Amino acid sequence: LAKLANDEMAELVLKYPDRFAAAVAALPMIDMEATLKEVDRSINELKFRGVQINTPINDKPLDSPEFLPLYEKMSQYNLPIWIHPVREANFSDYRTEKRSKYMIFHVFGWPYETAAAMTRLVFSGVLEKYPNLKIITHHCGSMIPYLEQRIIGAYDHAEVLRGAKYKQGLTKSPIEYFKMFYNDTAIYGSTPGLTCAYAFCGADHLLFATDFPYDSQFGERYIRQTIQSIEQMNINDKEKKMIFEDNARKLLRLPI
Amino acid sequence: LAKLANDEMAELVLKYPDRFAAAVAALPMIDMEATLKEVDRSINELKFRGVQINTPINDKPLDSPEFLPLYEKMSQYNLPIWIHPVREANFSDYRTEKRSKYMIFHVFGWPYETAAAMTRLVFSGVLEKYPNLKIITHHCGSMIPYLEQRIIGAYDHAEVLRGAKYKQGLTKSPIEYFKMFYNDTAIYGSTPGLTCAYAFCGADHLLFATDFPYDSQFGERYIRQTIQSIEQMNINDKEKKMIFEDNARKLLRLPI
Numbered sequence: 001l002a003k004l005a006n007d008e009m010a011e012l013v014l015k016y017p018d019r020f021a022a023a024v025a026a027l028p029m030i031d032m033e034a035t036l037k038e039v040d041r042s043i044n045e046l047k048f049r050g051v052q053i054n055t056p057i058n059d060k061p062l063d064s065p066e067f068l069p070l071y072e073k074m075s076q077y078n079l080p081i082w083i084h085p086v087r088e089a090n091f092s093d094y095r096t097e098k099r100s101k102y103m104i105f106h107v108f109g110w111p112y113e114t115a116a117a118m119t120r121l122v123f124s125g126v127l128e129k130y131p132n133l134k135i136i137t138h139h140c141g142s143m144i145p146y147l148e149q150r151i152i153g154a155y156d157h158a159e160v161l162r163g164a165k166y167k168q169g170l171t172k173s174p175i176e177y178f179k180m181f182y183n184d185t186a187i188y189g190s191t192p193g194l195t196c197a198y199a200f201c202g203a204d205h206l207l208f209a210t211d212f213p214y215d216s217q218f219g220e221r222y223i224r225q226t227i228q229s230i231e232q233m234n235i236n237d238k239e240k241k242m243i244f245e246d247n248a249r250k251l252l253r254l255p256i
Numbered sequence: 257l258a259k260l261a262n263d264e265m266a267e268l269v270l271k272y273p274d275r276f277a278a279a280v281a282a283l284p285m286i287d288m289e290a291t292l293k294e295v296d297r298s299i300n301e302l303k304f305r306g307v308q309i310n311t312p313i314n315d316k317p318l319d320s321p322e323f324l325p326l327y328e329k330m331s332q333y334n335l336p337i338w339i340h341p342v343r344e345a346n347f348s349d350y351r352t353e354k355r356s357k358y359m360i361f362h363v364f365g366w367p368y369e370t371a372a373a374m375t376r377l378v379f380s381g382v383l384e385k386y387p388n389l390k391i392i393t394h395h396c397g398s399m400i401p402y403l404e405q406r407i408i409g410a411y412d413h414a415e416v417l418r419g420a421k422y423k424q425g426l427t428k429s430p431i432e433y434f435k436m437f438y439n440d441t442a443i444y445g446s447t448p449g450l451t452c453a454y455a456f457c458g459a460d461h462l463l464f465a466t467d468f469p470y471d472s473q474f475g476e477r478y479i480r481q482t483i484q485s486i487e488q489m490n491i492n493d494k495e496k497k498m499i500f501e502d503n504a505r506k507l508l509r510l511p512i
Contacts, residue, residue, distance in 0.1 A: 107411075195448060
C-alpha cells in the first residue's frame with residue numbers, strides 16, 4: 001500500500017512539475033525492514049525529499065527502539081521527517097466516559113500528541129543521538145512555543161525539588177532540543193500564534209504549510225488565512241521569504 | 257476537610273491583611289449539598305471572594321449535570337471560579353504503556369485538561385446558561401489562545417463537511433464563549449505567550465498570577481519572570497495595571 005501510494009505521488013509530481021516541487025513518502029511502519037527499503041526507493045528512484053510518519057505509530061511512542069533505524073537513515077540522507085499526529089474519538093478524555101466529546105480528541109488531542117512525541121524524542125536522547133535529524137512538526141509545534149517557560153521551569157523544578165534525572169544523558173538543556181524541531185505554519189491564520197512561535201524557534205525553523213485541503217472551504221480558507229497571517233507578522237521580508245520558501249528549499253535540498 | 261482548610265485560610269487572611277486581599281474556598285465536590293453550604297459559609301462568614309475547583313472532578317468533566325448547582329450559585333454571587341487541572345502519571349500517553357513518561361502528563365497533560373474543560377463548558381451550554389459566570393483558567397488558557405484559528409476552523413469544517421451539530425443550542429459562535437474565560441498569567445515569564453493571549457482575550461480577561469510557590473526557587477523565579485514578562489508587553493500602562501491588579505479588584509469585587 002505504501003508503494004502504491006508513493007508511486008502515485010511520484011506520478012503526480014512528474015505530471016505537474018509546476019505545481020509540485022517534490023513529494024514525501026508514506027511508510028509501512030509495521031515493518032522496519034520494508035520501511036528502510038521504501039525510504040531508499042522513494043528517495044533514490046522516485047526522487048522524494050523526505051518521509052511522513054504518524055504519532056503515535058500503532059499506539060507506540062516515536063522513541064520506541066524499533067523506530068531508531070529510520071532516524072538513522074533519514075539523518076544519513078539529511079532529509080526531513082514530517083510528523084502527523086493521530087488520535088481518534090475512542091480515546092476518551094475522561095475515565096467516566098467511553099468517547100471524546102465535541103472533537104476534543106481532534107482539536108486539542110492532536111496537538112497534545114505532537115507535544116508528547118516531541119518530548120519523547122527530546123528526553124529519550126533521539127535528538128542527542130542524531131543531531132542532524134530534521135523533524136517537521138504540524139500545527140506550529142502545537143503548544144510548545146506558547147508553553148516554553150513551563151517546559152523550562154517544570155524540568156528545573158523536578159530536578160531541584162525531587163532530584164529527577166530527566167536531563168541525564170543530554171548534553172544541552174532540554175529546551176534547546178525542543179528548538180531543534182522545524183514547525184509548520186498550520187495554525188490556520190493566527191499572526192499572534194506565529195509571532196509566539198517565531199520568538200521560540202526563529203524564522204529559520206518555520207515552514208509554510210496550510211493543511212490543504214482540510215478546511216470548510218476545501219483548502220482555500222486556510223491557504224488565504226495562513227498567507228495573510230505570515231504577511232502581517234512584524235518581521236522583515238527576508239524572514240518572510242524564508243518561511244514561505246527558502247527554508248523548504250534548504251531543508252529539502254531542492255535545486256534552486 | 258474543606259471546612260478545616262477554609263477556616264485556616266480565613267485565619268491567615270485575617271492575620272496578614274497587608275499580604276492577602278482575600279481567599280478562595282476549597283469545596284467538597286463529592287457532595288453538592290455540602291458544597292453549596294460551604295460556598296455560602298465561605299463567602300458570607302469567611303468573606304471569601306471565590307472558589308477553586310479541579311478538572312476533572314473524580315474523573316468527571318465539569319459539565320456533568322451534578323455540578324450545575326455550583327455554577328448557578330457562583331453566578332448569583334457574581335464571584336469567580338478558579339479551575340485547576342489535575343492529571344497523574346498513571347494517565348498514560350500511549351496505549352502500549354502504563355504510565356506517562358518524562359512528566360508529559362503534567363507539563364502538557366494539565367494544559368490539555370484545561371482546554372478540554374473549557375471546551376466542555378462551551379459546547380454543553382453551561383456558559384450559554386450562565387452568561388454571568390466568571391471562570392478563571394490556569395496557565396493562561398492553556399493552548400486555547402495559540403490555537404484560536406484551529407478551534408474556529410475545526411467546528412466550521414465539521415459543520416460544513418459532515419453536518420455536525422456542535423453549535424446547536426448556542427446563540428454565539430463557539431469561539432466567543434472561549435473568550436468569556438478569564439485567564440491567569442501563569443505561563444511563567446513568556447512575553448510572546450502573553451501577547452498571544454492578549455490578542456485572543458484582551459487585557460480585561462488576563463489576571464496576574466505566578467503559581468507560587470511552584471518553581472525551582474520556591475516561588476521567587478516565577479514571580480520575578482512573570483512580572484518582567486508583563487512589564488515587557490507592548491501594551492499601555494493602563495492595560496498592564498488592569499492585568500496586575502484592576503481586573504482582580506473588579507472580578508473579586510474588592511473594596512478599592
